[in-house]
Amino acid sequence: MTLRDRISSWTFVLGGATALLGANLLPLVGVVALGWSLWSLLVVYWVEAFSTVVLAAVKTLFAERGSPGLSGQIEPLHELREKRGGWKVREEWPPIYPRNVPFALSMLGVWSVTVLPLSVLYWLSAAPPTVVSLDLILGLGALVVAQVVDFVFEYIGTEEYTEVSAQEIVRTPAQLTVMLLSLGLFAAGDRTGGLLILVGVVLAKTAASLYRFYVEHLGTPLLGLGDRLVDDEDLSEPPPELDPPESEVQARVAVSATSVLLGSIWSIAFGFANRLGLGVLALTGLAIISREPLWITAGLFAIGVIVVARVLSYLFRYGTIEYQRRGDTLVAYDTLLDAPQWVVTVGPFTEFSVKNAIADRLLGTGTLTISGVESVDRDDVQLGPVTDIDRVVDTLDLPVRETERPERDPAVIGAASVLMLCFVAVPVGLFFTSRVSDAMAGALTIVFGPFLLLPVGVLLWAALSRI
Template identity: 50%
Template sequence: MTQRFPTFVRGLGVIAANCIPLVGVTAWGWDLWLLLVVYTAEAAFSVLIAATKALFAEQGSPGRPGQHEPLHELREKRGSFQLYSNLPPIYPRNIPFALTVLGVWFGFIGPISLVYLVTLGPAIQVSVGLAVSIAALLFSQIEEFVVEYIGTGEYRDVSAQELIRTPAQLTLVLLFVGLLTLGGSRAGRITLLTGLVIGKTLSSVYRFYVEHFGGSLLDVNIDLSDDLPRSEPPPEPKMPEEPVEASVVVDKKSVILGSLSAVGFALVSRFTLLTVAALVVALQIGHPVWIGLLSVVLLCIIGARMLSFYLRYGTIEYQRRGEFLVAYDRLLESPQWIATVGPGTDFSVINAIVDRLRDTGRLRITGVDSVDGGSVQFGPLSDLDEAINTLQLPVHQTERPERDPTIIAAAGGLLLFFLAVPAGLFLAPGIDSGTAYASLVVIGPFAVIHAGILLYVALSRI
């Protein structure tokens, strides 16, 4: 009982923070709009806390089939780094999950909530009571993060995938309150407001009980999402005991050039396409603020993809340790994957465009037990044959397909045809610029996809 007393006191703090809006309803004359402001601020801050928690989560996240998080290549990154001695290490493999929850809320839910409050709601008068209520709810989350999550080491037992689900509860409350505000005639009913605050308080207390005392008070187990696992053991492989016999490093310039393919895939994502479309509209209107803002967003997307790709492949040193081939990350000082050099491991040459342009090389290694799917990339290396000899790998064929001018000419001709269609929109005399920009937004994504395929075919046989 004495061990649970501090947690019990913190539970009382959660109740007190959630009950301050009740004082606002009964004594300060709050309506639904003020409750919506309070719960919007709490939901936004819970998203920031959940994203921060996710960075420190030690357990692995299995992910969801068919889903790709932002910067998803970092999902395969192993190891961690420490920013401050009093904080636990940060795992790069958790960054995609943190960006997921931030992107969903601040890229979609948050702006909609803000526009809803500004355009449909009455003028909000900032008062001491409103500030105290918001501050109390935010402080309770900070206290839980510092004392419970970091202080007691809860980060060791959770995964990032579990943590990003936490803000969903507050988002549902926010949606429910927002829908009620549409019925303006009910905004002043004290019974309704009191019921909302009490219901929100009970849900917060129930979540606190389940998280800190274990077990559910209800016998019914309801899962509205799916029954797939949300946590797995940490995926960091164990370094072999054998000493380093030989090592080679990747060609960093080829890695940076290869990141352009990751940028290309980023440009066909829904968020990036919307950003590009908005930028085209801003250029047509000639609004300098929106042009600058959207340009910065687009540059940040491109820069983030290039940086994540480089962190995935550009800091690797390949080591031969006895019968093992180890991909060792020199930045994080951690092995990324470990392959046994033997009959169960297959090596094949990858015909990468970057390697054809820079005369570098890389291999595909299959049958690797330390990674999901059992397939990893070896390289790019400035001299693939020399690396194979240095590491004594059982690879005897390193040639790529021969240069084919016929395929290059055919793909290049079709590429010019696809590019000529949008160019003709601006050169045709009977089409104004507004129509040209609008048509470009509609047909642009299809032209980019086909042009990208043709460009890949041409460059792969150059």
């Protein structure tokens, strides 16, 4: 019997459905026999949704198949999506794939900046009469244990991770979050809830869980519900790992770690170009306006975490690469993951160009851009930064004739600097005028500052690129 037959067998499906049914109907015992209120159910389902999000984030790390990506969005640490290969924590465990980290952070980020703070504010303002009791704690533990057992024995034990992508796993937490918010609004309108209403909530939640389990394991939506609730877009691709050429390594070149580190500073801005980053900036801005030291410290700490994560992610993306010449092919090989990242055939029609990177201009290093690489989804890849670009061209025997960057242009540097100072002078001037209070100046800077960052960033790049 194949793995797919074993997973889809009626014995396995019925066993999993029975465990799921028992875990979901447990709150019904609390409602009927123990007198749970609607607020108690809300606590139970909030913990279940939170544990589902955390476990789903862990699941995404092991998902073997590729993910097309979130259209129109920049995932946190998005450059890790380009990584090939995985890393095993223990030999008997499946590998963790760095390319799935952005999806895990996306799920956790949505909860961190939306559901979690809204839940805290909602709970503080509503002041629900929830009593923590032993039966409530046991109910919470049963739901969490059921999910952990499902993760260990089904997802890992039956190697389900080999048949799903990280993007597919995102669906379940999103659906549970919608259900949780709907239940929260319902609880706000009825703080006590009659027995019939409470039983109906539990049965509706149980039916939704069973239907999701049925669709995931049998893949046959009933009455076309799957077409309405699930997007038709394919969220899974074949694993993106590459097989290295059979030729032996003839030459190899390492990257310049100093140049990679300096280049990571420019990439920090992308750490805030997503929901998590923007949410942290917004919450930090509100904390500054409120002048609460504790909240300001928490906001600055969160910003620091994002900055450090961006730098480490960039170093992991480019700083562990070794460029190898194997016969007529050039391979970017990750020495930490022990896996090739891209492979390109070197010939007279291979297009090389010099990248005008700011870090290279400041440190005298060099980076090449290679176009038309078929082993990756992007239009081009980069070779470098390396300490001596001319020596690398000779060592790897590359058909590159010109390695010079654009010459230094003082006129461009001066014009960009003057325009940049003009943009910066607007918010700074608010703090020196007597017509605007410091609090108002700070609020205006926080609200309109992000809109000024784009032109200032572009001008700064223009000046540094011709230094």
